[in-house]
Amino acid sequence: MFIQVNGSERDVPDGATVTEMLAALGVPARGVAVAVDGTVIARTNHDQTVVPDGADVEVLTAVQGG
C-alpha cells in the first residue's frame, strides 16, 4: 500500500503496524516518534497500531537545536 511519509509517497506492506512500517522504511525504532493522520501514536502502541492505506504519516526524531 502507498502512504505519505514526511510528505513523500512510500510503499509499505499492506496492513503494516507502525513498528513494521518503520522497519520497511529502514528507520531505527529508537528515538523516533510517529503521528498517523495527525494523531501521535504512543510508543507502547507501535506494535498494535495498524497504518491505514493512504495514511499521512509523520516520523520525527531529535536533531541538533536550541
Add this chain to the structure above:
Amino acid sequence: MDDPLVIGDRQYNSRLITGTGGATNLAVLERALKASGTELTTVSIRRVDTAGGTGVLEVLERLGIDPLPNTAGCRTAAEAVLTARMAREALGTSWVKLEVVADDRTLLPDPVELLEAAATLIDDGFTVLPYTNDDPVLALRLEELGCAAVMPLGSPIGTGLGIRNPHNIELIVARANVPVILDAGIGTASDATLVMELGCSAVLLATAVTRATDPEAMATAMRHGVIAGRLAHGAGRVPQRFWAQASSPPR
C-alpha cells in the same frame, strides 16, 4: 560545592544548560558539551531523513547528559503541543522547553500562544520550562499555571547582545518561587556571570558556545562564568561608593 539546581523532581550540579544548535559537527559539539560540564541540553524535533537518526542523542548518552527537547520553530500553541507530544514519544521524557515564537526576525516569544500551550501541556502531565519574554508579569502567570521554571530572555535568540534589561530580570527573580533560567542572548562569559549575580538559578545558552571560534574554550569559560556569578551572588558584594575608600591602613 553542594548547591544543586533543583527543577521539578530533578537535581543538577551544573547550573549551565546548553543547546546543541549551531555546532559545525558532532565532534566539535561533544568536546564543547564536555568542557561546559552541563548535565541538561536541548535538542530539536524534526522529520527523520532517509539516513535515520542524527547521532546527537548518542552524544548526549555517551556524556551522561539529559536531553531537553524544545519546540523551536513552532508559531502556535497547537504546533507546540503536538511537537512536545512527539518529543515525549521519541525521547521518553515529559520535560519540554516550550518555545512559541511570534516571527522569524525577532524570534520573540508570543505570550498568548505560550500561555495556552503551557496550560495544555501541564494538564497533560508535562514538566514545562517556558522560553519567555523578560516580562515580570508574564513570568508570574507562567509560574501560576504550574511551569517548573521560567526562562526569560536576556536579548533575542542568537544576537549575543547580553542582558538588555537587568532590572526586569531582577524583578522576575524577586517574585519567582520556581527557578529562573536566563535563556537566550548570552554573548560571552561575563554575560553568564552577570545573569547569576542578578540571582538567576541557571543559564541556558547555545550560540555563544557553538558559534564561537573555539567552542571548547568558550564552553570552559561559560562553566567558570556561571560558577563565579553564583558564588558572587551568595557572597554579599560591597556597596558601590562614589568616593574612594582606602583599603590600606593610614600609617
